Amino acid sequence: MKAEVDAMHEAGIEPKLVVIIVGNDPASQIYVRNKHRKAIKLGITSIIERRPQDFTQAELLALIDQYNRDDSVHGILVQLPLPKQIDETTIIRAIAIEKDVDGFRPENIGKLFNNSQGYYPVSCTPKGIMTMLSHYEIDPRGQHAVIVGDSNIVGRPMGALLLNAGATVTYTHILTKDLASFTRTADILIVATGVAHLIKAAAIKPGATVIDVGMDRDENGKLVGDVDYDHAKDVAGAITPVPGGVGPMTITALMQQTLELTKLATQRTLETVK
Numbered sequence: 001m002k003a004e005v006d007a008m009h010e011a012g013i014e015p016k017l018v019v020i021i022v023g024n025d026p027a028s029q030i031y032v033r034n035k036h037r038k039a040i041k042l043g044i045t046s047i048i049e050r051r052p053q054d055f056t057q058a059e060l061l062a063l064i065d066q067y068n069r070d071d072s073v074h075g076i077l078v079q080l081p082l083p084k085q086i087d088e089t090t091i092i093r094a095i096a097i098e099k100d101v102d103g104f105r106p107e108n109i110g111k112l113f114n115n116s117q118g119y120y121p122v123s124c125t126p127k128g129i130m131t132m133l134s135h136y137e138i139d140p141r142g143q144h145a146v147i148v149g150d151s152n153i154v155g156r157p158m159g160a161l162l163l164n165a166g167a168t169v170t171y172t173h174i175l176t177k178d179l180a181s182f183t184r185t186a187d188i189l190i191v192a193t194g195v196a197h198l199i200k201a202a203a204i205k206p207g208a209t210v211i212d213v214g215m216d217r218d219e220n221g222k223l224v225g226d227v228d229y230d231h232a233k234d235v236a237g238a239i240t241p242v243p244g245g246v247g248p249m250t251i252t253a254l255m256q257q258t259l260e261l262t263k264l265a266t267q268r269t270l271e272t273v274k
């Protein structure tokens, strides 16, 4: 990506990402800082807008509108979760479609679930996971992928991406009875529940690929995943650690999508000039 950003700079194009963070959720502060660092390292201009916990929905809509109108900005990310006085759905729909760097707008989610061709942004965590699978030549075609967790940001789009890649997909979640009976049949197991060490070694099929999306704290306040890594690693064929696994890949995907949106915006400008 660095080479791509350098080439953009040579052509007078400055990729720019705005991250808006409302409130003082400590985990969000770390994620946003990590995103900012990676952007700077690549030469992507990164603006962080921090607002207090009591920021209103109207004020947030006005801030988004300001960046929607700013032609120098290519991507807008509103960090989730938002404080309870703000409605997430309303906020996501306020982001201009051509700046929806998270791929959270219903139009982009619709394309994903339709397996539309051509480029559209996709939720960064699942996209980063697909990049990781492809890098390690783990082909989902014909494989049984089991998703644990039904969030809009990870579980649901993850299942759609894997289905589009030819996997047989099973969605499980908090209400699933006898979860282990499902996870034990997974060739590819994606765990995104936010429950520390939910998945034990006995719930994993020997040789399976295990992707741990959890960012949890154990009794000692240590950052751990949704998978009991120390035991699971002896059963799995491949497994992602926490930290240093899915988190950094999420940020990588965000940077890629910022560059994609920058290229599309630049093409649109050229067409307008023509």
Ligand SMILES: Nc1nc(=O)c2c([nH]1)NC[C@@H]1CN(c3ccc(C(=O)N[C@@H](CCC(=O)O)C(=O)O)cc3)C=[N+]21
Residues within 6 Å of the ligand: 030, 031, 034, 077, 078, 079, 080, 081, 102, 124, 125, 215, 223, 242, 243, 244, 245, 246, 247, 248, 250, 251
């Ligand atoms: N609009 C929106 N888009 C997101 O993509 C989004 C979001 N909201 N809200 C929260 C989740 C979570 N997320 C992470 C990003 C980086 C790390 C990350 O850098 N993790 C490091 C360690 C972090 C630490 O030390 O706590 C690692 O796994 O190595 C984790 C999680 C993006 N998310």
